[in-house]
Amino acid sequence: MNVTNYIKLEFPSKSVNEGYARSAIAAFAAQLDPTLEELGDIRTAVSEAVTNAIVHAYPDDIGTIWLKARILEGDKLEIVVKDKGRGIADLKQAMEPLFTTGGEDRSGMGFTIMESFTDHLKVRSAPGKGTTVTMVRRIRRRRG
Amino acid sequence: MKIAKQYDDGRLTIYLYGELDHHAARGTMKAISDMMDMELPKETVLDFGGLTFMDSSGIALLLKVSRIAKAQMGRVWVEHPNRQVMRVLAASGIERIVPIAQESGKE
Numbered sequence: 695m696n697v698t699n700y701i702k703l704e705f706p707s708k709s710v711n712e713g714y715a716r717s718a719i720a721a722f723a724a725q726l727d728p729t730l731e732e733l734g735d736i737r738t739a740v741s742e743a744v745t746n747a748i749v750h751a752y753p754d755d756i757g758t759i760w761l762k763a764r765i766l767e768g769d770k771l772e773i774v775v776k777d778k779g780r781g782i783a784d785l786k787q788a789m790e791p792l793f794t795t796g797g798e799d800r801s802g803m804g805f806t807i808m809e810s811f812t813d814h815l816k817v818r819s820a821p822g823k824g825t826t827v828t829m830v831r832r833i834r835r836r837r838g
Numbered sequence: 839m840k841i842a843k844q845y846d847d848g849r850l851t852i853y854l855y856g857e858l859d860h861h862a863a864r865g866t867m868k869a870i871s872d873m874m875d876m877e878l879p880k881e882t883v884l885d886f887g888g889l890t891f892m893d894s895s896g897i898a899l900l901l902k903v904s905r906i907a908k909a910q911m912g913r914v915w916v917e918h919p920n921r922q923v924m925r926v927l928a929a930s931g932i933e934r935i936v937p938i939a940q941e942s943g944k945e
């Protein structure tokens with residue numbers, strides 16, 4: 695069987711862990727030999743998803759965030775950010791550019807950035823149960 | 839996140855160093871608004887040359903800074919964003935509200 699490489703991380707929803715999540719995904723993605731631009735896009739997309747779990751999923755307490763990543767066939771990196779927080783009632787509205795429930799501390803551009811910085815974005819959410827964000831980014835193979 | 843400033847003849851230049859994410863945003867915003875309240879500048883330049891990372895938390899910060907500048911009848915713009923920061927600025931369309939003067943060309 696063709697076992698691909700993967701990581702599974704778990705950490706509390708403290709904002710200091712945003713930087714940790716970015717570093718962890720960058721270190722894991724390095725094996726695909728990404729360009730600086732690809733690496734920047736991956737770090738940004740993960741930062742957005744993890745920040746959402748910290749800010750929106752667990753607004754009044756500290757919950758658990760799961761960050762998983764694996765290498766898929768064809769030099770693709772799949773990233774999953776999962777929380778068991780408050781969930782999203784209207785996903786379509788939440789994913790619209792500029793929509794935010796976070797007031798003036800937030801821009802409402804998180805999902806838009808995740809979408810434009812990855813090749814594939816899927817969000818599953820249930821109110822009261824939590825949210826799972828799955829992103830796939832293909833890393834272009836370079837010669838020599 | 840580190841921040842420094844220079845004031846000269848109506849122009850306040852604010853230098854940001856490090857990673858501007860949600861974790862850093864609140865403290866950074868407080869420092870910037872304190873500087874603007876103190877100097878009441880005609881022009882505020884946010885020099886992003888030392889910024890190594892920014893996500894959409896930085897976009898919310900720019901919107902707030904532009905609101906303060908407007909209330910003070912001043913102008914604000916961004917200078918020297920690196921490639922990663924420029925991509926976030928471009929994806930958000932913030933350039934229509936806060937102009938970007940020059941890219942730094944740094945990776």
Ligand SMILES: Nc1ncnc2c1ncn2[C@@H]1O[C@H](COP(=O)(O)OP(=O)(O)O)[C@@H](O)[C@H]1O
Pocket residue numbers: 742746747750751752777779780781782788789793794795796800801802803804805806825894
């Ligand atoms: N993990 C999550 N749990 C609960 N709500 C979420 C989550 N992620 C996003 N949301 C909702 O979707 C909205 C839009 O998210 P986003 O595009 O990242 O913008 P922002 O974070 O700036 O509000 C948020 O304001 C919030 O209401």
Ligand SMILES: [Mg+2]
Pocket residue numbers: 742745746800803804805894
């Ligand atoms: Mg967000």
